[in-house]
Amino acid sequence: MNQNNTNNPIAILVINCGSSSVKFSLIQPHTGDTLLSGLAECLLTKQASITLKHAQEKTVLPLTSPFDHQSALAVLVQHLHDNNLVNMIKAVGHRVVHGGEKYAQPVLITAKVEQEINQLAALAPLHNPANLIGIKACKTAFSQLPQVAIFDTAFHQTMPEKAYLYGIPSTLYTEHGIRRYGFHGTSHYFVAKQAASLLNKPLSECHLISAHLGNGCSITAIKAGESVDTSLGMTPLEGVMMGTRSGDIDAGIIFHLVNKLGYNIDDVDTLLNKKSGLLGLSQLSNDCRTLEDAMLNSLDEKEQKQATLALRVFCYRIAKSIASYSASLTQLDALIFTGGIGENSSWVRAEIIKQLGLLNFFVCDEKNTAARFGQGGNIAKENARACLVIATNEEWVIAEQSAKLLEL
Numbered sequence: 306m307n308q309n310n311t312n313n314p315i316a317i318l319v320i321n322c323g324s325s326s327v328k329f330s331l332i333q334p335h336t337g338d339t340l341l342s343g344l345a346e347c348l349l350t351k352q353a354s355i356t357l358k359h360a361q362e363k364t365v366l367p368l369t370s371p372f373d374h375q376s377a378l379a380v381l382v383q384h385l386h387d388n389n390l391v392n393m394i395k396a397v398g399h400r401v402v403h404g405g406e407k408y409a410q411p412v413l414i415t416a417k418v419e420q421e422i423n424q425l426a427a428l429a430p431l432h433n434p435a436n437l438i439g440i441k442a443c444k445t446a447f448s449q450l451p452q453v454a455i456f457d458t459a460f461h462q463t464m465p466e467k468a469y470l471y472g473i474p475s476t477l478y479t480e481h482g483i484r485r486y487g488f489h490g491t492s493h494y495f496v497a498k499q500a501a502s503l504l505n506k507p508l509s510e511c512h513l514i515s516a517h518l519g520n521g522c523s524i525t526a527i528k529a530g531e532s533v534d535t536s537l538g539m540t541p542l543e544g545v546m547m548g549t550r551s552g553d554i555d556a557g558i559i560f561h562l563v564n565k566l567g568y569n570i571d572d573v574d575t576l577l578n579k580k581s582g583l584l585g586l587s588q589l590s591n592d593c594r595t596l597e598d599a600m601l602n603s604l605d606e607k608e609q610k611q612a613t614l615a616l617r618v619f620c621y622r623i624a625k626s627i628a629s630y631s632a633s634l635t636q637l638d639a640l641i642f643t644g645g646i647g648e649n650s651s652w653v654r655a656e657i658i659k660q661l662g663l664l665n666f667f668v669c670d671e672k673n674t675a676a677r678f679g680q681g682g683n684i685a686k687e688n689a690r691a692c693l694v695i696a697t698n699e700e701w702v703i704a705e706q707s708a709k710l711l712e713l
């Protein structure tokens with residue numbers, strides 16, 4: 306770290322751009338301090354608005370025509386100017402979902418990199434084009450600043466062939482790139498690094514299983530600090546069950562839906578990506594909080610049963626996935642819980658851990674109940690293997706890696 310940074314603080318603007326939203330935060334890369342954060346949403350509609358959180362104040366402003374990403378960034382730029390924050394921004398760091406096999410590291414965005422992110426849209430049609438919109442809008446709004454791409458797939462580029470190949474004809478991999486890439490890499494990397502510091506050893510000596518449980522969920526096996534397998538696949542549909550995504554199913558179900566039940570392929574896509582998971586099984590909600598509430602408090606017996614069943618299937622499938630990674634590791638220091646559910650739901654964590662006794666995971670009820678809303682730590686019983694609750698911070702990784710690449 307540059308010693309001047311203490312006197313002359315710098316910040317990185319971190320951008321996570323979706324097709325109709327932009328999440329942003331202004332972060333000091335060496336400390337992780339967030340100076341400002343916010344979200345522009347409902348973009349490309351007349352309801353488009355931007356929420357700015359700055360100095361413990363929250364401001365919501367409507368956007369003006371054309372209600373797009375550029376309109377949102379114009380409001381942000383004005384706010385940064387009004388509050389004398391512009392001069393400290395040294396770069397823009399973008400979360401980019403798919404880096405394919407090409408990008409295992411952060412990269413300075415050039416015209417060629419943009420072109421490659423565009424080509425990789427073949428593998429992430431919903432995400433990479435949206436990320437590119439953010440990159441282009443920031444190039445206009447912050448024309449003088451370097452832009453860095455941090456890829457969600459990058460951390461998993463250390464997976465061995467046996468983990469990333471599917472049991473399908475090998476030409477589909479060699480000619481079309483069909484393989485496991487994995488996602489949530491920035492989050493798994495961040496919590497692994499935090500775990501290393503809690504375990505008091507270098508990351509390169511840590512053997513971990515990390516469970517990122519949010520709306521999207523993934524489990525990663527980390528051997529000597531590197532990802533060696535992960536549950537999300539070529540797309541973010543594989544693996545454990547999620548909020549609205551099915552996770553693993555028998556692929557034969559798709560043929561049955563199409564050949565016998567009259568679904569077309571778009572219907573199947575919507576069914577598996579948007580109507581399955583916790584939402585599909587419970588027929589109530591994709592939101593873990595709502596389901597826990599229904600399980601514990603609903604007076605409607607059917608609703609209560611369905612919420613309970615959905616949560617139990619969710620936890621069992623996660624426990625099974627965690628246990629399966631004992632085949633990827635030769636040692637195991639800890640299991641990590643992160644993401645909105647992993648960081649906050651003591652019920653989900655307890656339900657998962659109680660199915661993992663064979664791996665010497667046992668939960669301490671008291672510690673587990675206390676670990677919520679930013680309170681983390683080891684929730685395992687004494688003498689059991691560590692179970693760490695760690696709040697993820699992908700934005701900090703993006704800021705830190707951008708600063709490192711640019712030697713700031």
Ligand code: ADP
Nearest residue numbers: 518519520521591592593594644645646649650
């Ligand atoms: P995303 O993947 O969109 O970033 P998050 O990581 O924010 O999502 O996780 C959202 C999930 O976390 C939702 O299912 C939400 O219900 C769950 N969650 C947040 N707080 C709690 C809580 N206190 N108890 C249980 N679940 C929670």
